[in-house]
Amino acid sequence: MFLAIVSCKDKVNTSRANEVVSGQGHPKLILTKQGVLDIKKALGTVPIFDASLSATKAEVDAEIEEGIDVPVPKDLSGGYTHERHKRNFLMLQKAGVLFQILDNDKYAIYVRDMLMAYAKLYPTLPVHPQTRSYARGKLFWQCLNDSNWLVYTAQAYDCVYEWLSEKDRNILENDLFIPFAKFISEGNPQFFNRVHNHSTWGNVAVGMLALVIDNDELLENALIGLKVDNLKAGMKDNDGGLIQVEGQKLGFYGNLDEPFSPDGYYNEGPYYQRYAMYPFLIFAQALQNVKPELKVLEYKDGVLLKAVNALINLTDANGNFFPLNDGQKGMSYYTDALVSAVDIAYYYGGKNPELLSIAKKQNKVVLDDTGLSVAMGVKAGLELPFQKKSINLSDGKNGDEGGVGVLRSHGLELVYKYASQGSSHGHYDKLSFSLYENGNEVIQDYGLSRFVNIEQKGGGNYLKENKTWAKQTIAHNTLSVNGQNHFKGKFEIGSKHHSELYFYNDEQPNVQIISATEDNAYPGTKMLRTFALVKDGDFEKPFVIDLLKVKSLTKNQYDLPYYYLGHIMKTNFEYNSFSQLKPLGKNNGYQHLWNEALGKPTEDYTVFSWKNNNLFYTLTTTSSKADQLILARIGANDPEYNLRKDPSFILRRKDVKNTTFASVIESHGSYSPVSELALNAYSHLSSLKIILDNEDYTAIELITKSNKSKVFILSNKDNSKDKNHNIKIGDKNYNWIGAYYYR
CATH class of the missing domain: 2.70.98.70 (Beta-galactosidase; Chain A, domain 5)
Structure with missing residues (x-):
């Protein structure tokens, strides 16, 4: 098996990751059982964490009051069904976290009921009616957004896994999750098997689910790509991007190898590096928790942690990313993807106090072990100014x-x-x-x-x-x-x-x-x-x-x-x-x-x-x-x-x-x-x-x-x-x- 032979030549500081014991049950991806205990002990004493928790609770409570809506997909980006499904996966992930931290069953019920609604809808869906994408999804017009959905909902599933009955888990996995993962991978190799930020999301989506349900086959596909004999080398997508070239490493590791330079620069530019950093880092965090022997944060001389530093250095004085290549102006390190990136880089990267100054500006943290660590560092006044030099x-x-x-x-x-x-x-x-x-x-x-x-x-x-x-x-x-x-x-x-x-x-x-x-x-x-x-x-x-x-x-x-x-x-x-x-x-x-x-x-x-x-x-x-x-x-x-x-x-x-x-x-x-x-x-x-x-x-x-x-x-x-x-x-x-x- 590939999982047993991955090795790394170089070392970075991941001592925290090595403290985690594999096979501890659920939650285990981003939140851990020990992390939940630590968070509960600290509640009410760490201002940024408490404020982040309060804001999340208010947001999810309002959604629960509104009720669950899982519409039949029909729209492109910005349309109601697109935005509703996007909102749903964000709320699912947050509700799962709230269940773990607050021990309130209403959040688990919300996650279960919405996932069951998706399990009922998903088997009935053809590919999305909008035909613009080279790889159409089912919930969304492109597989990219379907992958977004699975990255977040896998976290929600992990948080309620042990609360759910075995019958519920069987329904969710057989009618929703496994078919979903196979559709965006085996069903769309032109999407899944290439080096591109799209594929990173696809690889991570399948990999996150694989870690939740302990599926080695899905995990291997996520890490090194599909073994597809009939995919033509040099094939292109509709944007002119190469899908696969002969001898190219694919999967999560391929997307770590090819686009990133040793300095942590991502060849698509900072706008898409920002977009890709969430799946890269959230999966790396999950792998550190579940498969610490892979030492993924040490891969390629710790390139993922370097990438966070590179990204921050590719912002102007207001924190906005320089719009190199395709890039929307105004995107900044205040985005949730960079909140997560800063927290993870601080926790696993040696607790650089300069990152705390960025976190303090962001004024929120992720509700997990990494966010708690950052919040405690800010509370202790450990931050130093992030020195953006030439x-x-x-x-x-x-x-x-x-x-x-x-x-x-x-x-x-x-x-x-x-x-x-x-x-x-x-x-x-x-x-x-x-x-x-x-x-x-x-x-x-x-x-x-x-x-x-x-x-x-x-x-x-x-x-x-x-x-x-x-x-x-x-x-x-x-x-x-x-x-x-x-x-x-x-x-x-x-x-x-x-x-x-x-x-x-x-x-x-x-x-x-x-x-x-x-x-x-x-x-x-x-x-x-x-x-x-x-x-x-x-x-x-x-x-x-x-x-x-x-x-x-x-x-x-x-x-x-x-x-x-x-x-x-x-x-x-x-x-x-x-x-x-x-x-x-x-x-x-x-x-x-x-x-x-x-x-x-x-x-x-x-x-x-x-x-x-x-x-x-x-x-x-x-x-x-x-x-x-x-x-x-x-x-x-x-x-x-x-x-x-x-x-x-x-x-x-x-x-x-x-x-x-x-x-x-x-x-x-x-x-x-x-x-x-x-x-x-x-x-x-x-x-x-x-x-x-x-x-x-x-x-x-x-x-x-x-x-x-x-x-x-x-x-x-x-x-x-x-x-x-x-x-x-x-x-x-x-x-x-x-x-x-x-x-």
Whole structure:
């Protein structure tokens, strides 16, 4: 049996898990018998836990008063039947927990009666009437949501298992649970047997039930996937995601191996990492309790615990996840999935006091052993601030498929994506970036095109504009060549390639820097893009240097957009606004951009300033008189108003092979609508120019308004930290050690 031979080479702190005795009866998945005793002893003495319990009790009591409703499924996301079944599984899990903690039979009766209603309904159900999904469920329009249901209801079943009669258990298992598990696995191998967040939920759903009913066959399927001979290698789902490739590990362990890098970054991006963390961690917790010999939290050097730390580091100052790839803005670590993740990571990961500060902000805990531990730590005042510093997270199974870097300094956060494709949720945006200040977007990434669970908008699912706009290269702050997408916008090509880290250095707090290359997005064209977040006493705040060097075998049109947010203040160029708007192009996302105005540089540097959130920002970029400066706005060819009408400033350079874009982004000054006073509303720069640009080095000079010269030099070929460089520019010698120079 597979279960007896899983081993781990590396160790993390899971000493708490090893205290649990296997075979202790029920509950045993998330709550344990000993844990319930500990919770009961602590009731009334641990404020956050008590408040979480009280809120849960009030919610479930209200549902019990309303009565049980198990409707025949018919709706997509956001519709009544979808939301009712979703509400039911959440209430079932909570009611089961309340039964264990409060010893009140009304909660067990509620769980039993609802599960019996499902056991009566389920055998009568065909596949869901909505046909949108590649793997239709029965309760829901897709197997993904059916799996959500089973992950939660398995926990409820565990909590009332010993209270139920043997007759009731036989009915529930034979008429509901086992057929349910087999439908989402054996009945839908194209859903169950792949590497994707969908499959993680499916694997965990089957695995959680297997642990409750001690079914080794179901557990083996959950852990390593189905043995399906007739599933074609390379088969794709309707999102373009690979279902199975030859020799690929599948099941729960496959989904741990492939998407996670050794740093804990999940290749689909933080939005879907957040979504997947609940099943990953809740199943890991259950396995630690029931099958501690598997040591699942030690797997891949403790990657699941690292993933929690990575996720928190992929949030802005307000706790919102950066919208890399498909990601809805506003999703944050206040979501229940991260409450659970923080509690589990604290309990099993060495009780890091910094996690307590996140839990304190969340102001609620999970009602189990892990939540009690966190609540007691907060009560004891053990928390320390979570230090979100600059970080570089590798991507790929082995950490060698690019990555995501976050540079942080004095409220500014620059997010640089040079990662792999990111599975079916990936966007075509190599070397793209976004910029935040104090949790507010300055230069934005659009995120996804979807109104999640809002029925009026496409049934709450992905809109067609997600493919025609949000995934397109021009929709991001990165280079578009000849109006085309990276990798021609094809998943099959993009999934074969990734950008490469050139170097990352956060050792000097005044100059934090990250640089990466991309050689495959456009065959014959190579890009090297470098970002430096610089703290300099001659500037009010840290500023960003953006250096993009392009080499190509052919002459091209280069478009470099900046999706700023706010109101234009000032430019140093004149532009003509169009009285009749036309799209900027016909395809590849350009069809969704209104061409609002067109300008030409009047100097060898271009200045573009705007105001947002009562702060001022200026983009200064080197330019030539042949460049075009485009003021664009999202929203063309959008008859159903599915897109936000956000602005963009696009630098267009035509008919050139090799070129370098050198830019500086400053945050400066403020405006008070109360005093009606604008302070420091203008850029600190009087000019910006490229003073050297060859195969070996690129150098730019910044001249401040006080006539001080600042020089930044990048070594384009040698990224060694120890290399001694000595070059002459004009009549001045520059000598330094390492890949860059700034003074």
